[in-house]
Amino acid sequence: MRSIWRTLDVELWRGVLAIALAAAVNGASFGAIAVAAGLPLWVPVAMSVLIFAGGSQYLAVGVVAAGGSPIAAVVGGLVLNARHLPFGLAVGDVVGRSWPARLLGSHLLIDESVAFAMAQKSPERARAAYWACGASLFVAWNTGVFAGALAGRLVADPDALGLDAVFPAVMLALVLPVLREADKLRPAMLGAAIALATTPFLPPGVPVLLALGGLLTVKNARVKNARVKKKEAM
Amino acid sequence: MTIVPILVLALGTFAFRFGGTLMRDRVTMPDRVKELLSTGAVVLLVALVATSALAKGQGFAGWALPAGVAVGGVLAWRKAPFVVVVVAAAATTALLRLAGVA
Numbered sequence: 178m179r180s181i182w183r184t185l186d187v188e189l190w191r192g193v194l195a196i197a198l199a200a201a202v203n204g205a206s207f208g209a210i211a212v213a214a215g216l217p218l219w220v221p222v223a224m225s226v227l228i229f230a231g232g233s234q235y236l237a238v239g240v241v242a243a244g245g246s247p248i249a250a251v252v253g254g255l256v257l258n259a260r261h262l263p264f265g266l267a268v269g270d271v272v273g274r275s276w277p278a279r280l281l282g283s284h285l286l287i288d289e290s291v292a293f294a295m296a297q298k299s300p301e302r303a304r305a306a307y308w309a310c311g312a313s314l315f316v317a318w319n320t321g322v323f324a325g326a327l328a329g330r331l332v333a334d335p336d337a338l339g340l341d342a343v344f345p346a347v348m349l350a351l352v353l354p355v356l357r358e359a360d361k362l363r364p365a366m367l368g369a370a371i372a373l374a375t376t377p378f379l380p381p382g383v384p385v386l387l388a389l390g391g392l393l394t395v396k397n398a399r400v401k402n403a404r405v406k407k408k409e410a411m
Numbered sequence: 412m413t414i415v416p417i418l419v420l421a422l423g424t425f426a427f428r429f430g431g432t433l434m435r436d437r438v439t440m441p442d443r444v445k446e447l448l449s450t451g452a453v454v455l456l457v458a459l460v461a462t463s464a465l466a467k468g469q470g471f472a473g474w475a476l477p478a479g480v481a482v483g484g485v486l487a488w489r490k491a492p493f494v495v496v497v498v499a500a501a502a503t504t505a506l507l508r509l510a511g512v513a
Contacts, residue, residue, distance in 0.1 A: 376462055381469075
């Protein structure tokens with residue numbers, strides 16, 4: 178942990194703390210919504226500790242609150258979280274090699290920790306940023322959910338505070354430097370277009386996965402071979 | 412909702428995360444595949460930005476949200492500190508909503 182403190186600069190820690198604060202408020206809102214939907218206190222708390230993927234938690238509670246079956250809630254959540262597999266493939270060597278590090282580090286794999294790791298120049302900084310972001314957001318999210326579930330309806334609407342703009346803005350800030358490379362920009366733009374075009378017609382999570390079709394713009398015979406291998410591996 | 416669906420969703424999600432990181436460790440990949448995987452992660456992140464900035468559920472999110480994200484994006488492009496990006500994005504969206512912009 179001490180090496181993480183030393184490796185990361187103040188600016189990066191400020192960034193992590195800013196999104197952790199937003200995650201805490203967002204978590205409080207999730208906790209409050211779950212309790213307001215009639216679920217007992219332990220449900221949002223257990224979900225946040227064990228699943229630790231906000232989007233799928235909102236989705237699952239929403240499905241159940243709307244009278245849907247738990248099976249539909251689980252399937253929808255799993256589809257939404259399927260992107261964690263390619264994320265794990267991309268940042269696997271950042272997580273660490275020992276079994277405890279790999280088990281704990283995998284649980285801290287979220288969009289934000291992946292984006293923070295990908296934005297770093299050196300492997301040491303990527304590892305430090307991944308753990309700093311993942312651990313901070315785990316603490317912030319779970320604290321927020323617990324507080325929100327206790328406070329119930331008292332929590333303000335996070336949308337009125339504009340907190341739903343924090344997640345996309347943070348992600349955008351983190352990927353912008355990488356997008357200056359043309360071989361990343363082209364597939365990313367096509368992928369985003371695919372995701373947006375299919376969003377009105379497909380269940381949540383699927384459009385983002387389809388965005389991987391943007392990789393088709395990576396032109397190279399040997400890369401094409403590699404893609405076939407990757408598909409087999411998946 | 413009982414404990415069973417929560418555990419199934421938790422285990423399934425962990426399997427995605429752990430499976431990806433383990434596969435990265437166990438399978439020796441040529442540099443081109445590693446490059447393709449990291450491009451794939453960037454593609455997924457940008458798709459998340461696009462959908463979470465423009466859509467709520469399956470519909471359009473309204474103008475306040477993408478406007479806030481755009482302000483944050485421009486500030487990030489101009490190398491503003493991270494905290495400024497976060498606060499400006501949220502404040503822009505919140506103020507636009509306060510002013511009645513959906």
